[in-house]
Amino acid sequence: RIFPDSEQASVQVARELAAFIRQRAQEGRPAVLGLATGSSPTRVYEELVRLHREEGLSFQNVVSFNLDEYFPMAPDSLQSYVRFMREYLFDHIDIKPENVHIPDGTVPADQVAEFCRRYEEQIREAGGIDWQLLGIGRTGHIGFNEPGSGAASRTRLITLDHITRTDAASDFYGEENVPRRAITMGVGTILEARHIVLLAWGEGKAAVIKRMVEGEPTDTVPATYLQHHPAVQAVLDEAAAAEL
Numbered sequence: 001r002i003f004p005d006s007e008q009a010s011v012q013v014a015r016e017l018a019a020f021i022r023q024r025a026q027e028g029r030p031a032v033l034g035l036a037t038g039s040s041p042t043r044v045y046e047e048l049v050r051l052h053r054e055e056g057l058s059f060q061n062v063v064s065f066n067l068d069e070y071f072p073m074a075p076d077s078l079q080s081y082v083r084f085m086r087e088y089l090f091d092h093i094d095i096k097p098e099n100v101h102i103p104d105g106t107v108p109a110d111q112v113a114e115f116c117r118r119y120e121e122q123i124r125e126a127g128g129i130d131w132q133l134l135g136i137g138r139t140g141h142i143g144f145n146e147p148g149s150g151a152a153s154r155t156r157l158i159t160l161d162h163i164t165r166t167d168a169a170s171d172f173y174g175e176e177n178v179p180r181r182a183i184t185m186g187v188g189t190i191l192e193a194r195h196i197v198l199l200a201w202g203e204g205k206a207a208v209i210k211r212m213v214e215g216e217p218t219d220t221v222p223a224t225y226l227q228h229h230p231a232v233q234a235v236l237d238e239a240a241a242a243e244l
């Protein structure tokens, strides 16, 4: 779906997400959301906050699972995804704290595998992810599934690609400060979501969007595996769609 600009696209995605949350609330059921960080979804989150404040959208029935977190990472650190989610969304809505799940960047290294196993179990216990929001990295990563991540990969510790660390350098005041690793849901975990919406804005994403949509599915561009999913949408602005 190609929109004239990211503003209109983001507002539309937020409306659709809000409609889903409300529909589930009417049915007395939870809405299980997979959430993303990065610059792409920020305007969607702002719009959800506005809908909460001005139109009474409640998040009491929402259960959330974030895609990823740097490792190691303290939750109160400027660059942590825990902090990001609080600033853009969780501090401004009525989601129940016990329903929020974000990979824990403070787990001791020898316990990460067990943490990841438990994260997958929690997603299953919640009934699986209904609605997964995604961004895309210039390497073709979704979550932090860098090139080499297979279609069946699960939540795990991964090593960040050099390009990803370059892209994150300004957030960390220099590439040398960017963590070398991260915990991420796997490609397989993401593909189990019932509905997936990937957001991409700007000319910097045009080349990877072309590869994602038109390239053969391959682990060198993990986002190409989304082609196998029965209910996925790429929501783009005109600049990100320019090479299609």
Ligand code: GLP
Binding pocket: 036, 037, 038, 039, 040, 041, 067, 068, 134, 135, 136, 137, 138, 141, 142, 143, 144, 164
């Ligand atoms: C990070 C996140 C990804 C995100 C990507 C793109 O690597 N871990 O989940 O999709 O950045 O970020 P942006 O939306 O800022 O382009």
